[in-house]
Amino acid sequence: MRENSGLLQRFRQHALPLLAHRQPILVAVSGGADSLALLHLLVASVADPHLSLHVAHFNHGLRNDAALDAQFVQERAAQLHLSCTVGCWQDRPLTGNLAEQARSARYQFLLATARQSAAFCVTTGHHQDDQAETILERLLRGSGVHGLQAISSSRPLAEEVALIRPLLPFSRAELRNWLQERGITWREDASNALLVARRNRIRHEVMPVLQSVADPALSSRLAATATRMQQTEQALQWMLEQLWPTWEPRQLATGGISLAIAPLCALPEELLYRCLQRCRQQLPEKGMPLGARAVNGFVQRLHSRKRHWSMVVQGMVIERQQDRLLFRLPTGRWN
Secondary structure: OOOOOOOHHHHHHHHHHHHHOOOEEEEEOOOOOHHHHHHHHOOOOOOOOHHHHHHHHEOOOOOOOOHHHHHHHHHHHHHHHOOEEEOOOOOOOOOOOOHHHHHHHHHHHHHHHHHHHHEEEEEEOHHHHHHHHHHHHHHHHOOOHHHHHHOOOOOEEEEEEEEOOOOOOOOOHHHHHHHHHOOOOOOHHHHHHEEEEHHHHHHHHHHHHHHHHOOHHHHHHHHHHHHHHHHHHHHHHHHHHHHHHHOOEEOOOOOOOOHHHHHHHHHHHHHHHHHHHHHHOOOOOOOOOOOOOHHHHHHHHHHHOOOOEEEEOOOEEEEOOOEEEEOOOOOOOOO
């Protein structure tokens, strides 16, 4: 078997441009097949793995065998002569969305470890099937263009650290086949088979039905949809940049901003959403992303005949004064 053929060659063609000038690389490894495939593909692709790669594993402590996963990752890293950092979730919350809090804790650990190991990027094992499942999950939520971008191949994790997902073009099955051909074993997370979580039901029940009804290659088609949504988002952001000066933005001393109302009234909702997001980001305190309900409420007020009105949209006060809209924090003062 030629080492430069098949999946490895495709991985190098896709991943190495993403990783250029971003080494050393922190590799997030759970012990499962996906992250093990990522680790071994990187070892076979970078010029000097011992200097370029650092392994990180986060033990959420949510399963009885979680410690065995951590031990497995440490042993695998040692076999590959790679340094490894293991973190443990110390202060788990008693209430709230446990999955989202676990994800947040994991990325905080990965970012801290990247900084400690002087890594310029963090890589994770998200693949094509993850992308397809994310698209379906967000469709069920009623997501728009922004949400249907699903998983991006690259985004900032912090100003100096990028988050890279080099496996998005590859399916779960081909990654596992590649590992099996090389006799590489991995750990199975039994919780992935439980049908309590909606994500698992999409994976084990919804996807097989859709593939039988629509197309066995459904995952790749859904992943292509995510790519088109990403391109659409880029186009909308480009349009926002082109239109922004025509809205006569005025930065106020308090950190707020005002815009002319007339050109905003002619905008489609997708651009109004991005206009609101940009105004929110320019305020001194950052807020949560704006939801569909907030945007709908703003659109109704925008097209009303009242010459003066005000509303609060997720921590941002929006006020109409004659022919201008003011965007400010509730405690701000306008000159």
